[in-house]
Amino acid sequence: MKERIIQKGSDLFQVKGFTQTSIQDIVETLGVTKGTFYYYFTSKEELLMEINLRYINDVLEKQVAIMGNHETDARTKIKEVMTMLIKNIDKQGANAKIFFRELNNLNEKHLKIMIGKRKEFYLNLQTIVENGIASGELRPDLRPDIVTFGILGVCNWSYHWFDPQGELTDVQVAHIFADMILNGLEVKNAELMLEE
Template sequence: MKDKITEHSIRLFEKKGFKETSIQDIVDSMGVTKGTFYYYFSSKEELLMDIHLGYIDNLLEKQRHIVETNSSYKEKLFETVFLLISNIKVQGSAAKIFFREMKNLNEKRLALIVPKRNEFRFTIENLLKEGIEKGEFRANLNISIITFGILGAANWSYQWFNPNGTLTDREVAEVFVEMILEGIQSV
């Protein structure tokens, strides 16, 4: 039932927004009572926190698997970008909630999310540093800015990427990584 409440809430938060969605809206959409909601969550903000943790923890686990492979750093970079874009198919609504509704978490709850977001970012930075050390990437890169650029491009795709559109998630990731590695300048 907890998962069902979360699923219904994600859909409602995506459609109406966190603040505009009441607990009554959530339970009405499921045909249950508020008591059912409060059995699993003490508040709507706790539910939002649960959505955030589920989203970022899932990404971190998958990112760890990517980094632990014996693949090249270019392949690891591709798999990381692909992870972020392909995740839209599975967790597109949760991604929207994660990025759009973070402002509705209090400082105590943000203090649990921000380090996890930073961990994801620092892992990309380390991947780039190690790729530089192995000669796969240019030595003069501003790793921090490149990382933010990668995250900005990939994370924003939840706004426009249509998994049922003309390009697959893999093809979009390939375009992004080609742009990151090769640039757009004519040689």
């Protein structure tokens, strides 16, 4: 039942938004009582936190696995992280939208936890960028923190427009983004990439 509540809450939060969804809406669609809801969650906000935690913990776990692969270089790791983020937006559409849209509806305690986890993800990615600069794979004249913000901005905002049923797959979109970030838009870079 807990999983059903989480799934239904996620569906409704995605469609109606957190503030416009009531506990009554959730229990009515499940055909249960409010008592059933309160057996598993003390509040609607706690349900929101559970959805957010599942999303961020999943992407953090995948990111750490990518970082732990010592056989791949920094460029490959950046591409893999970007692909993972776009794929997650595709596979976890509702949870991804809620994660990015509803942060301001968490209470102070939960918000602090979530900001900490988001910062952890950001710093992990920045470490990959810094390692790439140190190894000579990436340009040393760009600030790693700004590059990291750029990568996350490109990937995370796609939740707003990416259509999994559209012309391009999640992987194709991620690879276009990665190519754009890693090789730029200049023709000479594209030509060099074709030679590789």
